[in-house]
Amino acid sequence: MATRRPVIKDVAALAGVSWKTVSNVMNDRPVVKPETRQRVLDAVATLGYTPNHAGRDLREGRSRSVALVLPELENPYFARLAEYAERALADRGRTLSIELTGGDADREAAYLQGATAREFSAVLLSATRVSEQSVVNRPDWTPLVLLGERVSNVAVPHIAIDNAGATVDLVRHLVAGGRRHIGFIGAPESALPSTGSVRLAGFQAAMRFADLPVANIQRCIDWNREDGYRLMQQMLAVGDPLDAVVCANDLMAIGAVRALVESGRRVPDDVALVGFDDIAEAAWCSPPLTTIRPDLELLVRHALDAALTPDGVRERGSEIVVPHELVVRASSAPKG
Template identity: 40%
Template sequence: MGVSLRDVAVLAGVSVKTVSNVVNGYAHVSAETRAKVEQALSQLAYRPNLSARNLRLGRTGVIALALPDLTAPYFAELSRFVIDAAAEHKWIVVIEQTDGILDRERRVLDGVRDHLVDGVILSPLAIGVEELAARTDAAALVLLGERIHDGPADHVAIDNVRAARDITDHLLALGRRRVAALGAQDNTASGTAPLRLAGYAAAMAAHGLPQRLAKVERFSRAEGAAAMSRLLAAPEPPDAVFCFNDLLALGAMRAILAAGLRVPEDIAVAGLDDIEDGRFSTPTLTTLAQDKAELARAAVRLLRRRFDEGPGRPPQEVTVGYRLEVRESTAGRVPARAAPSGPRH
């Protein structure tokens, strides 16, 4: 503690100005010099006086990222991208898990009012448009995800209706006709589920096919498995299932395989989110990959613009791209590589 830029400069054998350039992330420092300075910074355990700099700007240098559930890999992966994007502005990200509880979402927003954080990126489940609009501090808020469109704050998301339609079209293009949607929810007023359902419904209607729905309360593996078991018990089970996220799809695959059926030969399965789990499952999971890095970058960019331009600018909607990742759970497995000899017994 109490290490100064001068101490670092002496140890690294460079000027104080050079140390300052490295600490502030300026580009015009040679890689060699930068390495020397960074080693000295590390050796002396130098900590930049962020507080002083931010006080000058009237800021804390901290933003809050509020997500419903960190144990959902989608949100955990998104967190990493937000941390990376915020680091480019030298912002620290503190993460709060709301569990979609209204009071916790409110508390995160209070952090802006109380100057504990400069801004909030919120994936809202419970809080309503009216309450958000009534908040005088909403200027430093970016909404992430599907809950609230055309609301009182900046908003980043993918086009969920089109995404869901693309996935359903992929299953139909395989020749499947008894395509089920797994993930509809009863509180259809909110969340991504109604949007994904609408995309599925449009694709089925375009082919004159009836809908088959399996409802869930939460997007989890366990609910995916349970809902799939109900579909399997129906008089005419589906030959393909579009699950509204990858966790549901991984649960559904487990139920199908445990019932002695094959994926995709008997039932093709597709998810949405492209979480890492689905790249290592057997079969690997066909999914729709939202550009999570760009979602995070766009959210941070919008927050940055709010800081710079203030609350006057009207709320902005940013729609981020996606791509269909066709894998074994719909396309079938590639032939196994030649098995190495030996390990049988």
């Protein structure tokens, strides 16, 4: 496994040419003989070299920018995460580069492999499509921290809340309020380890512990208001008894509220609702939403500590779980 990202001089040495020749090949200039060009391209492939187009912006041979790789910014959770990261990095004399993948597996893999046009001093990756093998096979060039659930046993730091434990807290709260027929919205469609799969596992474990049936589970890919609305309609159409719903995030819970109101159900009198993330809308929707509040400031601080501490000190396989808080609001008031 490589210990650093290969540079243009490494390619030149392997190909037996000057670094200027490598530059000519990489910029597709027609001044290099075909056989020489092929030697350079073979060396590029062997080393896994990616041109660094931001070299002129590097200081002391290293980028001062940290990449925060997110699936999107439409979700207020990710936007708030980016705000905390920008503030924390400014305090450390560094800059933040927000990189969006749209949840695309190939784009996420590019940041894992260091196959990006710009070089970063570290990468904080909130991934949705990362497999264990893609983490195992990554070159060890740029410090990487995974935000969310562990996807493999490789020595990559990852920071998360206790998603299973937090979901158990939500179910216990609902059961204590007299709810017995509890559904779940936001189960993953993919078999890959994910935040959704861990939250679902926590839900199932808590329901079994309470000796309650695990019946009405709705799956989706995108955790947005539209999915919450659509899946709540599907849940109601099943016709099973229902007096509470755990939503895997607040956006889906807000969409679910609308579907319930349109169907003539009252929240929380008929159906209680709870969510995750404590986005700003959670306190302002009607009724205000019970949710899980993660300590995002602490999460960002731990992630930057893991990413920016020199390799000789950093615990490469460290796993840090940050605290969460159950925020109880009117949407889950006890059953009358």
